[in-house]
Amino acid sequence: MRSQIPLWLVLAAIRSVAQTTPQAPGPPTETVVVTGTFEPLSLDEIDRAIRVLPVRDNPLLLNTIIDVLRLDPSLDLQERAPDGVQTDLSIRGSNFEQTLVLLNGMPLDDVQSGHHDMDIPVPEDAVSRVEVMRGSGSTIYGSDASGGVINIITAPPEGWEVRLRTAFGSFGTNQERLSISGGTAKLSEQLSFARDFSTGFIPDRDYRNLQFASLTHYQTSLGAGDATLAYMDHPFGADQFYGPYNSWEDTKTWFAGFDQSLGDNTTADFSYRRHSDLFVLLRDDPQFYTNHHSDESEHADVRRHQSLFTGATLSYGVEALHESIISNNLGDHSRSRAAAYVAVDFRALKRFSLSVSAREEVYRTWSGEFCPTVAGGYWLSPRVKLRASASRAFRIPTYTDLYYEDPANVGNPNLRPERAWTYEGGVDWIPSTRWRGDLTVFQRRERDGIDYWRATPNDLWQALNIDNLNFSGAEAALEYTPARGQTLDFRYSFLHGSEDTVPVGETKYTFNYPVHSGVAAWQAALGGGMVLRTRIGILRRFDSGAYGLWDVYAAETRGRLHPFVQVTNVTNTDYQEIQGVDMPGRSVLGGLEIVVRR
Numbered sequence: 001m002r003s004q005i006p007l008w009l010v011l012a013a014i015r016s017v018a019q020t021t022p023q024a025p026g027p028p029t030e031t032v033v034v035t036g037t038f039e040p041l042s043l044d045e046i047d048r049a050i051r052v053l054p055v056r057d058n059p060l061l062l063n064t065i066i067d068v069l070r071l072d073p074s075l076d077l078q079e080r081a082p083d084g085v086q087t088d089l090s091i092r093g094s095n096f097e098q099t100l101v102l103l104n105g106m107p108l109d110d111v112q113s114g115h116h117d118m119d120i121p122v123p124e125d126a127v128s129r130v131e132v133m134r135g136s137g138s139t140i141y142g143s144d145a146s147g148g149v150i151n152i153i154t155a156p157p158e159g160w161e162v163r164l165r166t167a168f169g170s171f172g173t174n175q176e177r178l179s180i181s182g183g184t185a186k187l188s189e190q191l192s193f194a195r196d197f198s199t200g201f202i203p204d205r206d207y208r209n210l211q212f213a214s215l216t217h218y219q220t221s222l223g224a225g226d227a228t229l230a231y232m233d234h235p236f237g238a239d240q241f242y243g244p245y246n247s248w249e250d251t252k253t254w255f256a257g258f259d260q261s262l263g264d265n266t267t268a269d270f271s272y273r274r275h276s277d278l279f280v281l282l283r284d285d286p287q288f289y290t291n292h293h294s295d296e297s298e299h300a301d302v303r304r305h306q307s308l309f310t311g312a313t314l315s316y317g318v319e320a321l322h323e324s325i326i327s328n329n330l331g332d333h334s335r336s337r338a339a340a341y342v343a344v345d346f347r348a349l350k351r352f353s354l355s356v357s358a359r360e361e362v363y364r365t366w367s368g369e370f371c372p373t374v375a376g377g378y379w380l381s382p383r384v385k386l387r388a389s390a391s392r393a394f395r396i397p398t399y400t401d402l403y404y405e406d407p408a409n410v411g412n413p414n415l416r417p418e419r420a421w422t423y424e425g426g427v428d429w430i431p432s433t434r435w436r437g438d439l440t441v442f443q444r445r446e447r448d449g450i451d452y453w454r455a456t457p458n459d460l461w462q463a464l465n466i467d468n469l470n471f472s473g474a475e476a477a478l479e480y481t482p483a484r485g486q487t488l489d490f491r492y493s494f495l496h497g498s499e500d501t502v503p504v505g506e507t508k509y510t511f512n513y514p515v516h517s518g519v520a521a522w523q524a525a526l527g528g529g530m531v532l533r534t535r536i537g538i539l540r541r542f543d544s545g546a547y548g549l550w551d552v553y554a555a556e557t558r559g560r561l562h563p564f565v566q567v568t569n570v571t572n573t574d575y576q577e578i579q580g581v582d583m584p585g586r587s588v589l590g591g592l593e594i595v596v597r598r
Contacts, residue, residue, distance in 0.1 A: 034105065035131035035151040038140065038315030038343045038357065039305040047353055047377040047387040049134040049424060049440045049475065055127045056155070060555035060564040060593060061523065061533040065120055065127065065152065067551075070537060073493040073517035074134050074475050075150075078577040082173075082568070082584060083196050085207045085236050086249070087118045091134055092444060093471035093495045093513040094147025095451070098395055098418070100137060102151040104228060106257045106271035109144050111323040112295045112330070113400040116275060120152060121230035121253045122213040123194035125163060125179040128155035134475070135442060136393030136422040139359045139373040142319065142339055146393040146420045146446070154228065156217035157181030157190045160598040167564075167591025171584060172199030172206075175591065182598075183217070190215040200237055201584035204246045204283060207236035223261025230255040237283065240581050243408045248283040252276045266304040273297045281406070289406065295325040295399070308344075315357075316342040330403040337363045353377040361394075369394045369417070388425040394418060401450055401463050409452060412463040420446040437478045444471045452508040461508055469510065471497045485525030492518045497542070512579065516540045529558030547575040555593075562593040 034040050036048045043052060053068045062068055066084045069075050078088040078096070088096035097114030100107065103122065110116040130152055137145035160182035167175040174197050181190035192213045200206035213230040231254055238247035257271040274296045281289035301319035308314050317340070324334035343357030358372040375389035395418040404411040426440035446469040452461035473495040480488045495513050516539070523533040533553045540546035550571055555564035565588065572586040 033131050035102075035149055036133040036137065036140070037345075037355075038303065038317075038341075039313055039345070044385070044428070044430075045347070045353065047355065047375040048389055049426060049438075049442075051132045051134075053130040053132065055124065055129055058523070058531055058533070058555070058557075059125060060557070060562060061531060061553040062124060063553075063566055063589065064124060065130065066118075068130050069132075069150070071489070071491075071519060071521055071535065072132055073491050073514075073519045073537070073539075074148075075132065076514050076517070078512075079583065080238070080241050080578055080581050081200075081205055081207055081236065082198070082587065083207065083209055084118055084120070085209075085234070086115060086238070086241060088115060088578070089118055089150065090513070091132075091148035092442065092473060092493075093497050094444070095509040097398060097401075097450070098144065098146035098393075100141055100143075100145040100149045102141070102149060103230075103255065103271075104153055104226065104257060104259060104269075105151060106259075106269055107141070107144075107297070107299055107321070108152075108255070108273065110275055110295065111297055111399060112275065112277060112293050112325055112327070113398050113404075114144075115400075116251055116253075116277065119232055119234060119251055119253045119275065121211060121232035121255045122152070122154065122215075122228070123177065123179070123192040123211045125177060125194070126154050126190060126192040126213045126215055127152055129153050134440075135389065135424055136371075136373075136391045136420060136444070138369075138371040138393035139341065139343075139357050139391060142321070142337070142359065142361050142371075143369075143394060143396050143417075146395050146418060146422075146444070154190075154215050154226075156188045156215075156226075157183060162596045163593060165591060165593040167589050169566075169589030170587040171201040173197065173587075173589060175589070186219040188217045201587075202239070202582070204237035204239035204248070207234070209234050220260075223263060225258070225260040228255065228257040238279075241578070242281075242406075243580075245281050246283045248280045250278045262302075265306050266302065268300075268302045270300045271298070273299075291327070291329045291406075293325060293327040293330060295323065295327075297321065297323045311347045313345045314342070315345070316340075325399050327399070329405065330399045333399060333403075335363065337361055351379045363396070369419075383429065383431050385428040385430075386426075387428065390421065390423050393420045393422065395450070397450055397463075409461045410463070415450055415463060416448045416465050418446065418448050418450055418465075420444050420449075434481045435479070438476070440475045442473055442475075446470070449510065451510045453505055455505040459505075466499055466507070466510065469497065469499045471495060471513070487521075487523050489519070489521045489523075491520075492516075511542050514539050514541050516546070529556050531555050531557055547573055549573060549575070560595055562595060563591070564593065565590040 036050045064084050076090045080086040089099050090096050101117045133149040137149040163179040165177040176195045178193045194211040196209040210233040216227040218225050233252050235250035238249045254274040259269040277293045279291040280286045299321045303317035305315035319339045322336045326332050339361040341359035346354045354376040362368040371392045373391035377387040379385045397415040402411050402413050422444045424442035429437040449466040449469045453464050454461050475493045477491045518538045521535045525531050535551045538548040552567045568587045
């Protein structure tokens with residue numbers, strides 16, 4: 001009979017080693033992140049594939065959050081127009097509904113359709129950084145995190161400041177932004193406003209994006225707290241977006257989020273999101289076919305972490321989510337779910353790390369889902385780290401998947417939830433403060449994947465479950481800092497997908513993934529206040545040709561007046577990120593930012 005070692009004996013041994021053995025030199029640390037872990041850790045301590053993308057450092061070198069995300073080739077951004085108009089985001093071959101989008105750790109995903117997940121209500125000026133976790137995150141965040149997680153993080157203002165920005169450019173583009181921030185040690189506030197307008201590079205591709213946000217940071221006797229209030233209105237011409245129709249759409253988002261520390265080790269948060277979608281199939285004949293959907297979600301959780309002993313931390317929490325929709329097409333529906341989760345994190349000698357976590361989520365309609373994750377790392381030396389993880393994820397169907405019906409698509413109320421296992425292994429290489437590299441290999445084995453299928457081009461797209469989908473791939477990165485204020489970044493992602501149970505015909509989303517995707521980026525502070533960023537991205541999708549895009553951003557940052565220019569698609573490349581939806585050629589945007597600080 002096989003003997004079993006008691007858990008208490010293992011914990012005691014780890015504790016003894018961590019307290020008595022001399023510690024090896026540790027690797028350099030980077031930004032503290034929280035996405036992908038139950039407690040804040042430095043980037044070098046995390047045993048998952050996570051990247052931090054700064055936003056606040058040089059805001060004039062970015063136009064929208066989309067520009068930030070394009071620096072990572074593992075993220076597949078499928079825009080239908082500039083400035084993030086109806087952008088689908090997927091990670092590692094997942095579809096856009098399998099990527100979870102968060103704002104300060106609180107969900108922004110849309111219960112109606114994943115097409116609206118990137119309706120980010122906060123302006124870029126309110127964002128500090130974006131944290132990207134590649135690979136499943138359902139153990140921490142629940143449904144929709146099969147491919148990965150995008151966490152958009154705001155931060156308290158660093159001082160009294162007023163920023164006013166205006167710009168004009170190609171295709172009738174004009175832009176106005178205003179940010180006012182300031183406060184004291186116990187109370188600070190940032191008000192941000194953004195308006196982007198374009199007449200469109202072709203007829204019926206005009207858009208207007210209006211955003212407003214209030215970010216309040218405060219200190220109480222219980223601890224620090226944050227309140228986020230945001231609104232977004234986004235009407236746009238949708239020619240060819242959903243088929244051969246000159247459509248029009250208007251989406252609106254309301255968001256309220258509250259995060260409160262309850263002592264040193266406990267946090268509680270609550271968020272409310274409302275989203276409306278007015279869709280007109282024929283813009284010149286709205287009476288022919290019009291849909292109006294309105295959905296709401298309320299989310300709350302309490303998280304706590306505490307030290308068990310030196311080198312070991314216990315984290316646990318509970319979470320609840322309620323979602324509802326009122327729609328002339330989808331009907332009126334609601335559903336709720338609740339979850340509990342726990343994680344134990346071990347670290348010893350600054351060389352070994354192991355995290356074991358699990359989540360049990362219960363639905364009113366579907367049975368519960370159990371999602372475990374195991375991740376570990378080992379430093380071969382202060383310069384080389386090995387890491388590996390295995391995690392389970394799931395996604396319940398959106399209301400569009402279940403009930404939608406139009407002249408080209410039909411949902412399926414009998415869809416089953418998606419389930420997937422993700423396995424990954426990697427190595428991080430940090431030979432010096434100037435060089436940094438990593439390599440990750442992964443596989444996602446998906447069961448009951450949800451997609452739309454048709455037998456011939458003359459048939460309707462029908463929602464169905466795909467029994468078996470497998471995606472394997474590799475990601476490589478090399479970052480070099482030749483001098484202070486300069487960064488060279490080279491990244492590449494490879495993907496291979498396979499399925500064996502789809503009926504003869506074609507699917508809409510599954511096999512539109514990028515097989516090869518690479519990014520080369522250079523950012524530099526050139527002296528005299530001049531800053532520059534350029535990016536070249538090359539992408540080849542499954543069963544289609546490759547194309548490359550080159551963007552250049554430059555700005556002067558001395559004094560109070562900051563002129564800037566942004567040139568996208570410098571080579572005037574013809575390309576489509578969504579099949580059948582043309583994207584604009586070369587575009588130039590120039591403007592001026594006025595900054596007043598105290």
